[in-house]
Amino acid sequence: MDAEMMAQLSSWGPIIILVLFFYFLLYRPQKQAQKKRDAMLAALKVGDEIITLGGMHGKITALDDKSVTLRVADGVNIVFERSAISAVNTPE
Template sequence: MMAVLQNLLPFLLIFVIFYFLLIRPQQKRQRERNNMLSALQKGDQVITIGGIHGTITDLTESTVTLRVSATTQITFERSAISSVKSTKEETPAKS
């Protein structure tokens, strides 16, 4: 019994180390990303995974429409949003 436990102990330690160094931080990043995607609103300035900067003009459950210039709007999957630059509440008012 003791020999079996001594043989399994290194594997258990490796699993615990992998959990705290790899699995848990990845789950936290995924949870934060899902929260960011669900909190998107019209007027938010975002950056897509491809590096395109734009302002959200329309949202659906699965797509986001971005205004990238005065005359150009592009529709992306919601999952293509990489980060939010600023929200409409954070944009400074022009004097």
């Protein structure tokens, strides 16, 4: 390699390192978290106790592709979008 080629490689080196840094420390973990959330939303079933993004706790009484009906108290049912579910409340 000649000096001109080495100069070009050394000028692109920091940019390549930054791209790899952002991929492995930002983009990839975010994608993995999104896949985990999508799997959690796909596995919802009637009877699961969940927590919404707003902090409301309830039990699923009905499901469809876009919405979830929660029983938050006796005789009180609220309809939420599936995307508003934060977590499934597990006993352990």
